[in-house]
Amino acid sequence: MTEVFAQLLRAHRTRHRWSQESLALEADVSARHLSCLETGKARPSREMVLQLAGVLGLDLRERNALLVGAGLAPIHPSTPLDGAAMAPIHRAIEFLLAQQEPYAAVVIDRCWNVLRVNGGGRRLLRTFLDPSEVSEAISQNLVRATLHPEGLRRHVVNWGEVSSVVLERIERAYHARPADEGRRKLLEEVRAYPDVAGRLRCAPLGGAPVAMLHLRRGDDELRLFTLLTSIGTPLDVTAEDLTLESFFPADEATERWFGSRRHEIGSAS
Numbered sequence: 405m406t407e408v409f410a411q412l413l414r415a416h417r418t419r420h421r422w423s424q425e426s427l428a429l430e431a432d433v434s435a436r437h438l439s440c441l442e443t444g445k446a447r448p449s450r451e452m453v454l455q456l457a458g459v460l461g462l463d464l465r466e467r468n469a470l471l472v473g474a475g476l477a478p479i480h481p482s483t484p485l486d487g488a489a490m491a492p493i494h495r496a497i498e499f500l501l502a503q504q505e506p507y508a509a510v511v512i513d514r515c516w517n518v519l520r521v522n523g524g525g526r527r528l529l530r531t532f533l534d535p536s537e538v539s540e541a542i543s544q545n546l547v548r549a550t551l552h553p554e555g556l557r558r559h560v561v562n563w564g565e566v567s568s569v570v571l572e573r574i575e576r577a578y579h580a581r582p583a584d585e586g587r588r589k590l591l592e593e594v595r596a597y598p599d600v601a602g603r604l605r606c607a608p609l610g611g612a613p614v615a616m617l618h619l620r621r622g623d624d625e626l627r628l629f630t631l632l633t634s635i636g637t638p639l640d641v642t643a644e645d646l647t648l649e650s651f652f653p654a655d656e657a658t659e660r661w662f663g664s665r666r667h668e669i670g671s672a673s
Contacts, residue, residue: 408473409453410444412583416460416470417442419582431459448474463581464641482641485519493635493643500633500648501525506666508628508651514577515586516546519646527665528651531624532559546649547574551594561618567600569615616654626661627654 417427424442428435433452440446441456448456453474457467468478483489485497501509501522508528511520521529533543533555542548542555549555550570560566574594578587595601614629628651638644653659 406444406447406474409448409470409475410442412470412473413456414442415583416462416466420460422460427456427459431455450474450476450479454479464638464644466581466583468641469583480639480641483643485642485646490640490642493646497646497648500650504650506662507653508662510546510649512546512647512649514584514645514647515590516548516574518544518546523666524662525651527662527668528626532556532619532621545590547590547594551597551600553598556619559619559621561620562616565615566617571600617651624661626658628652628658629654 417424422430424438425435428438431438432455437446441448441452450471453471453476454467457470462470464480468480471478481489485494497511497520501511501520504522504524506524508525509522510518510525512518529543529549533549535543538549538554542552547570550560551557551567557563557567571594574587574591578584578591581587617626617628617630619626619628631650631652633648633650635643635646653662
């Protein structure tokens with residue numbers, strides 16, 4: 405088991421560009437002991453694992469993996485979103501989704517899978533991702549929904565800009581956590597989509613302070629930008645993985661579109 409811990413520790417230290425000496429100094433441990441931990445000659449205590457994980461800035465999922473690699477039990481739970489312990493988080497999410505009405509909002513996990521959506525979000529998705537034309541695998545993942553040839557791509561006016569921004573976001577998230585298999589597989593998948601692999605070289609255009617999503621399908625034309633909300637100081641893996649993505653109108657026409665359709669589809673679910 406200590407070999408697994410040693411490999412993980414070396415990988416995390418290298419990824420965060422710490423030298424053994426600087427990490428040892430910051431973690432208040434001798435450089436010799438850290439070297440022994442990285443070679444598997446020494447077995448770390450739970451306190452040592454958590455101390456090193458804290459200095460390295462590891463997320464809860466990575467901290468659990470480091471503990472398990474050292475032969476220790478993980479300490480951060482991964483509770484289903486509908487579980488009793490997550491009731492405060494669930495209530496907060498429902499409140500935020502309702503507060504965003506009539507505009508769209510979705511709750512996603514670390515791999516951009518859609519977990520919750522409000523009424524405005526369903527109106528948006530129903531208009532531009534017709535469920536009779538798009539599979540659930542595409543519509544229930546924001547990355548696939550944006551980049552897949554059968555998804556929003558057909559209706560994105562500024563496809564070059566949007567695809568560059570989305571791909572850069574996935575690349576950055578993966579490189580921040582390269583051990584995340586879910587993100588790795590999703591990145592490999594979308595890189596294989598037509599005309600996507602080279603999108604990182606296409607810098608977004610325009611002088612706006614945020615990236616815009618310009619959609620057009622028939623008479624429906626919307627301009628949107630998004631804000632991301634995450635949970636501060638999470639103690640649960642599920643809670644740490646959650647992000648609320650809120651879509652805001654970038655012009656008056658889009659604002660009117662959402663306002664005029666707010667009663668077409670029910671509330672958040």
